[in-house]
Amino acid sequence: EVQLVESGGGVVQPGGSLRLSCAASGFSFSDYWMHWVRQAPGTGLFCVSRINNDGRITNYADSVKGRFTISRDNAKNTLYLQMNSLRVEDTAVYYCIRGNRVGVIPAGFDFWGQGSPVAVSS
């Protein structure tokens, strides 16, 4: 059974830092792109960052570029999101997601973690 379990969320003051972790199991972690998506309270979904299977390719939304860093440890089957210089508008539930694929063709997001709440407030 595929499982993605996030941890590391919490309450932080503006300008502070948090590191989210996502422990993956039930699949060959090193074969998949992984993603972080966030959802602010009562609003829609927003792609934050993604990383390719070996960690060499990373992409970010403009609003987090230079502040957030995605990484992965394939030996530990774990995905990370280091969030620095946090702003009030970063408040959201952060989801760790496996990128679905059919062969090498992307096919949406097929498995999601339960979400890790992050609240940025003074």
Place this chain on the structure above:
Amino acid sequence: DVQMTQSPSTLSASVGDRATITCRASQSIDSWVAWYQQKPGKAPKLLIYKASTLESGVPSRFSGSGSGTVFTLTISSLQPGDFATYYCQLYNFYPYTFGQGTKLEIK
């Protein structure tokens, strides 16, 4: 960036009804569209990818269609568990874009 406009924002329907949700892209995106269902307090669930391919385990009353700029999600006969919020997603270029969501509520 390509924008996705999803409509309606709210849809009221009854069990057994047919429901249709539409997403319009600001430019042609081939068929790189996925659809998700989200229930309160839960993570979204993948229903459809590549515009019309049903994800494994998803009931056949869900279907997707479209290509280019207009895409639709249809639920042929609503069941009680289908009342939720639905999102389309464009996934051709990163950052992938989600529609604003459609809340499907019981009439």
